[in-house]
Amino acid sequence: MKRVYLDNAATTRLLPEVLEEMVPYMTELYGNPSSPHDFGQKAASGLSMARQQVADAINADPSEIIFMSGGSEADNTAIRGIAERYSKKGKHIITTAVEHHAVLHTCQLLERNGYEVTYLPVDEYGMVTVDQVREAMRPDTVLVTVMFANNEVGTIMPIAEIGALCHEKGVYFHTDAVQAVGHLPIDVKAMHIDMLSMSAHKFHGPKGVGALYVRRGIVLPPLIYGGAQERNRRAGTENVPGIVGMGKAIEMALDGLDEKAERMKALRDRLIRELPERIPEIKLNGHPTVRLPNNVNFSIKYIEGESILLMLDLNGIAASSGSACTSGSLDPSHVLLAMGLTHEIAHGSVRMTLSDETTEEDIEKVLEVLPMVAERLRKMSPLYHG
Ligand SMILES: Cc1ncc(COP(=O)(O)O)c(C=O)c1O
CATH class of the missing domain: 3.40.640.10 (Type I PLP-dependent aspartate aminotransferase-like (Major domain))
Structure with a gap:
């Protein structure tokens, strides 16, 4: 894989x-x-x-x-x-x-x-x-x-x-x-x-x-x-x-910073555009446009960030549920709380950060795997009635 x-x-x-x-x-x-x-x-x-x-x-x-x-x-x-x-x-x-x-x-x-x-x-x-x-x-x-x-x-x-x-x-x-x-x-x-x-x-x-x-x-x-x-x-x-x-x-x-940033932005924006089309009730965290070319952060309601990460990892995708130093702890991210998210929604956050080496194929894999992971976890979630 x-x-x-x-x-x-x-x-x-x-x-x-x-x-x-x-x-x-x-x-x-x-x-x-x-x-x-x-x-x-x-x-x-x-x-x-x-x-x-x-x-x-x-x-x-x-x-x-x-x-x-x-x-x-x-x-x-x-x-x-x-x-x-x-x-x-x-x-x-x-x-x-x-x-x-x-x-x-x-x-x-x-x-x-x-x-x-x-x-x-x-x-x-x-x-x-x-x-x-x-x-x-x-x-x-x-x-x-x-x-x-x-x-x-x-x-x-x-x-x-x-x-x-x-x-x-x-x-x-x-x-x-x-x-x-x-x-x-x-x-x-x-x-x-x-x-x-x-x-x-x-x-x-x-x-x-x-x-x-x-x-x-x-x-x-x-x-x-x-x-x-x-x-x-x-x-x-x-x-x-x-x-x-x-x-x-x-x-x-x-060297070629602008072109690399444009390429990453295009991939980033595909995730920002297409994930909400495939996963109902998700929320983009951070500014829609004034954001790093390589950063995508979503809260997926009714499920836990940690479980999302585990399932993504099993499917060959490495992401994060916040900053590397806070994942591993169960405290919700101080950043998401400061932005006004509830504890519950902050807990369901997943961060995906791209590099110049990220490919269209990588993004397609996320678009395929993350909706499946979200659906499976939601089926098990006592909070989800959708
Ligand atoms: C915004 C920010 N500041 C500081 C640091 C710490 O950097 P270092 O790991 O080099 O000590 C990090 C690393 O995650 C960071 O993202």
Whole structure:
């Protein structure tokens, strides 16, 4: 049975071209980039090349890129760093109710340490507006952190507008762009973004490597103390093969980005259009159009997301019932609840996230299998009388 992988928001396949770039840095070019000898300097040039590739992808300067272990570390570093360094300006932070837990739990930690956090509510599509951010701003607001695009429902936030507002008000602006990088064009300068988090494994790079963009002029204390790596901004010997892989992966993701996004959108929209024709009483979650090109999220009434996933898996389709970290727990997704879904409907949600490698045939398989799964589960559901 050919397996269909539709869980690309959880993680993506490492591309063979990316692996090929990484391998020499695990075999012959194994020096420590901090060492002055030839081995070290060859590793150091791998880092420089990757730093340039990552910077180019978001219109930043290479000196503004700090490599680290992934999206979670980047979110922690940005939020805790600003709170620590600029607390004299104020101790109020604005975020949204639908952020990834890497942001939400960091904000909660700061609340326990005397900071005040405003969690902006979202509308039925999971969207916040720039006016909500403006109204929440106070003289002591030090940081606004709003995700670029939501990992569960794919809704894209008005980042350029929020960036312009923060710029005008002199408030630092961080965005968790882990799901957006490699799918949407990003220009940190034009969008007035001060800090941006990204993670390589979401765009066909390796796991355990990511980066934080920090605009020149902002001084962030490190989260990890020790050596002077990353210009004293993140201690620890660099994951050279991973970083080299991240550089290659981002370059490949941006090559033909628009065409790839259009292709994925066409496949995404086939599911959005045709699944409701085949399954009665289902609801699209997230914005109908202002959403990631690769994200589809439906609630299928009267049945459980977990059972849908199991049956899809038995039929060779890998999907998700929310974010990878929350599936496995029985709590309904905080994102769907914030969008106003009842517990019951939130429980019946299934997320399918495409990649550039998803084919028409994969989509046809979903269109065939998911209605059958929904019908079978509904027959067993005590809630369904249809
Ligand atoms: C929006 C968002 N932020 C942060 C993360 C965490 O990234 P990482 O797994 O690289 O720590 C994820 C991963 O699922 C994500 O989707």
